[in-house]
Amino acid sequence: MAKRIEVKGLDIYYDKFLAVQGVTMTIEPRSVTALIGPSGCGKSTFLRTLNRMHELVPKARVEGKVLMDEQDLYGAGVDPVGVRRHIGMVFQRPNPFPTMSIYDNVAAGLKLNNKRIKKADLDALVERSLRSANLWEEVKDRLPKPGSGLSGGQQQRLCIARAIAVAPDVLLMDEPCSALDPISTQAIEDLITELKEQYTIVIVTHNMQQAQRVSDVTGFFNLKAIGEPGGLVEIDTTTKIFTNPANQSTEDYVSGRFG
């Protein structure tokens, strides 16, 4: 199930513009890795390269290596669709499919791919996914209702249920709580802690308390200077990053002296 990801010397481009330069890091399985840093430093861009969503932007490309259990995700003959089957993603804004019911949204990963599966098995899968996303109790009586009728926090948990229903090895989360209130945030953070038992989780967040609460390892991204590409400044255990970072700019950022 959970897999290790190794990133080696990754340069990320938008056409000719070098957005992120020289990222090298290892993401351990069954752990939560948080990526923090100021806006525009390339955290989300980097996250999207991990499941090859980055190349959906016209002319976007990468150089370097991303290895998932020794296999290069950007190697010749690797199918991006296959990569995404192993690495799921949750987005900043909840985006349930508006034409589908709550049930269909959770089953979307299978239904959209025309996987033939017995009704009973699908029911079980939907229930299991919703339970893992802490949403089952709230929606079990209205599964056939549209998913877009849920509250923002519920929608985001629905999106997480949808992402884990296809049983990925790695789960990427791009600021999953930035549009949510503290209670929904709490629910999703608890969920991340539970999911850690089975998945490799990478989360981008602007909330440093959140990074401290949920993550085991934290990576700090920053721009080298205004107009220069962004890059990974340092990555270490969360405790170390927040108490005794090796780099001065990390220290400034996590203590709020960043300017």
Add this chain to the structure above:
Amino acid sequence: MSTETTLDKTPPPPDVLPPVPLSRGSLPRGAAPGVLLAFVVVAAALWQLADANPAVCGIGAALGYSVVIYAWSRAVEGPRGAFDRLVTAIVSSAFVLALLPLVSVLTTVVDRGLERFDSEFFNNSMLGVVNEGGGASHAVTGTLIITGIAALMSVPIGMMTAIYLIEYGRGRLARYITFFVDVMTGIPSIVAGLFVYALFELFYGPGIRMGFMGSVALSVLMIPVVVRSTEEMLKLVPNELREASYALAVPKWRTILKVVLPTAIAGIATGVTLAIARVIGETAPLLITVGITRGDNFDPFNERMATLSVYSYTQYQNAPGFAREAFVDRAWAAALTLILIVMALNLVARLIARLFAPKTRS
């Protein structure tokens, strides 16, 4: 230079706006409707009693109302209130002016069309009819067949073009297609008719007429409309939904088929229905490519067919000196039928939009 002085002491803000009193005078309630009513009554009286031109009377009433209400309001309410009243009057007059021809067309067609809007009209063709009686059953069926085939051809082509342009098209080819689609929306319908005639003449020789040619001509007119409306609807589908689908390892074509299209289908269906409504009343291209018959011909690949628009035209055009009324009445009844079909299509479009629209609440 002057920066130093401003640094030293900031000048007080210039007195651009005069102080505004919190309260001001206002016209008595019912003043505006009263003035309007007075002018309408005067205009109506001039029209009915003095036999003046109704259009001139109407415009005169609108002008008179605007001037009087402006002057009165300026005296009581001040310049801003007066300007507000004036612009309100102008905008409302423009609205009424725009509506007048529409209402006039509708009432005329209903009024004159009802004369022959009877069961005989819908159960008979013109076979063997020399003056009174007869009907347009053959033309109604012909219109439905020809427009139906046109829709069957244009909707898939148009939708697929739009999908290509929005989901796949990048670079020069897509830009050219977009440009030519825009050009095509503007071609006169007669050009489409001549083009199709010239095309079929190559294969079948001069004088060729058949229903299918009419369908092709209507398709030429319809495809750009379908492309444009589908394009606009696909643009409205949030990119986040596509990304959500890709992130679930759904291939692009399946994403388009199962996420993008269902989300946009309400708008697309409306656009398609309106495109059909747009071409169903075309006359010129059908006159050239399909012609007209007196009796039934429901084979679109063989010989001439009757259509409502051409039927209406020929009835009016070929009305003889005697029993002229019967021909003109049939022309109006055909026009009314056409309008009712278009209206029904519009209602269907609204119904489709409501049925397919993504539901947020249950």
